[in-house]
Amino acid sequence: MTKKILLVDDDVDFIESTKTVLESKPYQVIVAYEGDEGLRKAREEKPDLILLDIIMPVKDGFTAAEQLKKDPELSKIPTLMLTSYSARRSETSIPVSRGFSLEVDDYIDKPIRPEELLATVEKYLNK
Amino acid sequence: METLNDSPITTEAEHERSPQEAALRIWLKVLITTRWTAIPVVIIASLVATRVFNIAFPTAPVYYICVFIALYNLALLLQARRIEARGAGSLVRTIRFYGSIHIVLDLVTLTVLLHFTGGIENPFIFYFVLHIIGASIALSRKEVYLLASTALFMVSLLVGLEYAGVLPHVNLVGFAPPLLYQQVSHILAVLVVLATALYISTYMATSVAMELRRRQQEVIELRERLLHERTGQLEKASIEIAKLEEEKQRFLHFLGIAAHDLKAPLTAIQGFLWIMLGGYSGELSDKQKNMLERSSRRITELLNLISDLLDIPRIETGQTMQDIKEISLREVVRRSLDDLRNTAKEKGIKLKVEIPQNLPRIQGSSPRLQQVITNLVSNAISYTPEGTVTIRITEKAKELQVEVIDTGIGIPPDELPQVFDDFFRASNVEARGTGLGLSISRRIVEAHGGRIWVESPYPENNRGSKFTCTLPKKNKGKKK
Numbered sequence: 286m287t288k289k290i291l292l293v294d295d296d297v298d299f300i301e302s303t304k305t306v307l308e309s310k311p312y313q314v315i316v317a318y319e320g321d322e323g324l325r326k327a328r329e330e331k332p333d334l335i336l337l338d339i340i341m342p343v344k345d346g347f348t349a350a351e352q353l354k355k356d357p358e359l360s361k362i363p364t365l366m367l368t369s370y371s372a373r374r375s376e377t378s379i380p381v382s383r384g385f386s387l388e389v390d391d392y393i394d395k396p397i398r399p400e401e402l403l404a405t406v407e408k409y410l411n412k
Numbered sequence: 413m414e415t416l417n418d419s420p421i422t423t424e425a426e427h428e429r430s431p432q433e434a435a436l437r438i439w440l441k442v443l444i445t446t447r448w449t450a451i452p453v454v455i456i457a458s459l460v461a462t463r464v465f466n467i468a469f470p471t472a473p474v475y476y477i478c479v480f481i482a483l484y485n486l487a488l489l490l491q492a493r494r495i496e497a498r499g500a501g502s503l504v505r506t507i508r509f510y511g512s513i514h515i516v517l518d519l520v521t522l523t524v525l526l527h528f529t530g531g532i533e534n535p536f537i538f539y540f541v542l543h544i545i546g547a548s549i550a551l552s553r554k555e556v557y558l559l560a561s562t563a564l565f566m567v568s569l570l571v572g573l574e575y576a577g578v579l580p581h582v583n584l585v586g587f588a589p590p591l592l593y594q595q596v597s598h599i600l601a602v603l604v605v606l607a608t609a610l611y612i613s614t615y616m617a618t619s620v621a622m623e624l625r626r627r628q629q630e631v632i633e634l635r636e637r638l639l640h641e642r643t644g645q646l647e648k649a650s651i652e653i654a655k656l657e658e659e660k661q662r663f664l665h666f667l668g669i670a671a672h673d674l675k676a677p678l679t680a681i682q683g684f685l686w687i688m689l690g691g692y693s694g695e696l697s698d699k700q701k702n703m704l705e706r707s708s709r710r711i712t713e714l715l716n717l718i719s720d721l722l723d724i725p726r727i728e729t730g731q732t733m734q735d736i737k738e739i740s741l742r743e744v745v746r747r748s749l750d751d752l753r754n755t756a757k758e759k760g761i762k763l764k765v766e767i768p769q770n771l772p773r774i775q776g777s778s779p780r781l782q783q784v785i786t787n788l789v790s791n792a793i794s795y796t797p798e799g800t801v802t803i804r805i806t807e808k809a810k811e812l813q814v815e816v817i818d819t820g821i822g823i824p825p826d827e828l829p830q831v832f833d834d835f836f837r838a839s840n841v842e843a844r845g846t847g848l849g850l851s852i853s854r855r856i857v858e859a860h861g862g863r864i865w866v867e868s869p870y871p872e873n874n875r876g877s878k879f880t881c882t883l884p885k886k887n888k889g890k891k892k
Contacts, residue, residue: 296676296679296680298680298681298683298684299676299679299680299683301684302680302683302684302686302687303683305687305692305693306687306690306692309692340672369671369672369675369676369679395675395679396678396679396682396683396686396715398686398690399686399687399690399692400690
């Protein structure tokens, strides 16, 4: 069965390139453009994996991830945060509510090479 | 900042007695002590008078009066202790009030004592002056004049009643003629001398005491003013600090948004470039592929430059040191090398790691130190065409020393001093990095309270370079 991946990011161009890579596998890719929409789609679609950007309008990625991890049904879905390199390096000063202590599964540095993205996604889907 | 607001001076002032209060307490104590000494003086004077000078008068009343003085002095002592135990508070008026009672009691006692020891014949009659001087130290001029007048009134009353025969007169036999107490000129002379002595000493003693009290008040006011000024300055300073902190936060927030907005479009471009290069959007000619690869490389350069540029203010504002934890340097090195092992392998460079088993943990920022190690090792790999890159950690007395040694091309001697400057690129290599890597590493190491330096060519190999940085075992860090 085709695995379902929920991609939450506010950058349409980033979404398009990432979607192209993931669909080549093929994975089924569902898209959301901010945290609240991401949470709603996660409940509706029950994806196998979630890719979550951090800085987004309406609801940022940290807050969304926190709510995902609190939801007993959704907390088991592997959640990978998409970060820009500087945010990964150290504590970030980006305007979001949470720090890095969040219990997400992994962080993916943006930009990511197609082969690395696929390898990481595969690793968590097979867990 | 709480420590600044919570000025220790105010709390101190609450527990500390005012100088005026302290002086009054001492005054009460002095009165009591003087009274203790007065008792033996009275007894000795009586003994000397009767035994040595053979002056005859009944001594029993004198001893009874001494017992009476001892009793009320004891009562006053206990009462003074009670005031003492009350601790802080405005006791000035209370103490003055009790002090006046002391003096009045003494005046009455002295009058009674005089009655039993010759009245007007007894030269101790002038001891009233001592009481008045004692009172002048602490009481107001008006009060002291009142006390002086009371003394004078009581003595006059005593002498008058004895003169009129209402009270019996005790003659100091052998000292004064038996009828001296009936001699008006003597009585008047003694009373006039006593009155003038009392009022003049009141005037002199209260003048001096008032001046001293005025000075004391000035000192108190000056101290309060200084205290007030200092508190004001502290308040101002803490407001300034809060303002600076707020500005810093605003600046970091600005940087965060700038970083994100600068990188987002580049990230999107890089995504498309990699898709095209990965063949996800159809076949590319070699020429197209070459151009896209070069574009992608330039985007990477730009992304790195943005990261590095924004790193500098972040480190300098102390943001790095907010996540200081106890970390294992061995673990930091392991993670750095995980990322670099492939690059080294591709170039055929051997990575040698020498880390002692029982390396103590240190206080530090794990991601930032990883950044330093990655920077040093990746530089070493880049500038070493062939050979080995060694990462060695040694434990010193107060610090851990990290060395990254390569067998590469080294750094021209005249450029060594600038290696850790911003935008430095060695002249013997093709410019590749942002020129900020080592300057950022220096900032991170310094923020940890350590040092970083370079030796090239590394003497042991006579080629390549050795970068050394130290990290204190007990890190105080620059927690800004």
